[in-house]
Amino acid sequence: MNPIMEIQNISKQYRGKKILENATFSIYANQIIAIVGKNGAGKSTLLKIIAKLVDADSGSIVKHRQSLKIGYVPEVTPSHILFTPEEYLYHMGRIRGMTTKQLQQKINELLELFHLQEARNIRIVNFSKGMKQKVMIMQAMLEDTDLLILDEPLSGLDPKAQSDLEETLSILKAKGLSIVLTCHEPKLLQHLVDTVLIIQNNKVNQTDSLHKSHTLKNKLIFEISSVNLLDDMLPILEIQQQHLLDNGCYEVITIIKAEETDRVLLELLHKKTSIKQLIPINEKEEQFYTHF
Numbered sequence: 691m692n693p694i695m696e697i698q699n700i701s702k703q704y705r706g707k708k709i710l711e712n713a714t715f716s717i718y719a720n721q722i723i724a725i726v727g728k729n730g731a732g733k734s735t736l737l738k739i740i741a742k743l744v745d746a747d748s749g750s751i752v753k754h755r756q757s758l759k760i761g762y763v764p765e766v767t768p769s770h771i772l773f774t775p776e777e778y779l780y781h782m783g784r785i786r787g788m789t790t791k792q793l794q795q796k797i798n799e800l801l802e803l804f805h806l807q808e809a810r811n812i813r814i815v816n817f818s819k820g821m822k823q824k825v826m827i828m829q830a831m832l833e834d835t836d837l838l839i840l841d842e843p844l845s846g847l848d849p850k851a852q853s854d855l856e857e858t859l860s861i862l863k864a865k866g867l868s869i870v871l872t873c874h875e876p877k878l879l880q881h882l883v884d885t886v887l888i889i890q891n892n893k894v895n896q897t898d899s900l901h902k903s904h905t906l907k908n909k910l911i912f913e914i915s916s917v918n919l920l921d922d923m924l925p926i927l928e929i930q931q932q933h934l935l936d937n938g939c940y941e942v943i944t945i946i947k948a949e950e951t952d953r954v955l956l957e958l959l960h961k962k963t964s965i966k967q968l969i970p971i972n973e974k975e976e977q978f979y980t981h982f
């Protein structure tokens with residue numbers, strides 16, 4: 691996997707107060723990174739340093755592509771924009787030196803990508819919060835952006851708008867963009883992100899690898915005549931619960947590694963168990979919840 695940017699030993703203080711200490715991580719192509727942490731942990735500060743809006747006190751940021759284009763969307767969405775999205779994006783593009791021709795094509799592409807064609811002539815002031823958030827992301831993507839930096843993109847959105855935006859972000863990732871975002875409620879991101887960085891005590895720690903296949907597990911629920919029959923399988927079964935049913939059998943809830951699943955199922959069938967449910971779970975989700 692190719693890093694597009696490396697953040698190396700970034701430290702930052704505000705008025706003598708340590709905010710970030712030796713933050714080091716890489717951003718890869720096609721990767722969505724979530725930065726999580728308590729209020730005031732330094733999430734926005736780290737985003738602004740990556741976006742080059744704030745200077746770090748020490749450390750460096752290495753871009754692996756000379757022409758790497760970064761789009762930044764701040765946490766606060768302006769709410770009283772009297773322009774339509776088309777007018778707003780046109781003006782924002784002109785300020786950045788884009789030509790009318792470039793903008794016409796790009797704005798059409800973006801309106802389609804974000805499913806806002808029908809709202810193209812409606813004033814932004816009348817949009818829902820989710821639609822306004824989309825317009826802010828669109829303006830960050832006017833130039834062919836490689837890396838999108840989003841500060842709390844899901845905050846204040848209702849569940850429908852959140853899942854709509856999550857879907858759009860997955861499409862952007864599929865189109866090749868990398869996204870770094872912050873989030874207060876990591877649960878919201880469980881289906882979206884590849885990597886979670888947690889800021890705790892000024893340190894940035896990675897809690898998940900990019901190799902998802904190693905983190906997958908399954909929850910398996912089955913019925914067996916006697917739990918003693920499972921003795922030889924205990925090294926590969928993580929038994930969470932077992933209880934006696936009215937029919938004299940035991941219902942057992944276990945967690946197993948994805949790569950062991952076929953072997954476990956085969957052995958259980960030989961022991962005449964009745965398989966009730968096999969549910970894929972992702973360790974990444976468990977990691978999210980244990981930190982908050």
Ligand SMILES: Nc1ncnc2c1ncn2[C@@H]1O[C@H](COP(=O)(O)OP(=O)(O)OP(=O)(O)O)[C@@H](O)[C@H]1O
Binds near residue numbers: 704727730731732734
């Ligand atoms: N320009 C600034 N000058 C002085 N202190 C600042 C400045 N910007 C941020 N801080 C302080 O740095 C700390 C980290 O702020 P930051 O906004 O990065 O945290 P955060 O994790 O994004 O918080 P939240 O989740 O509440 O948005 C806070 O104590 C904040 O008050």
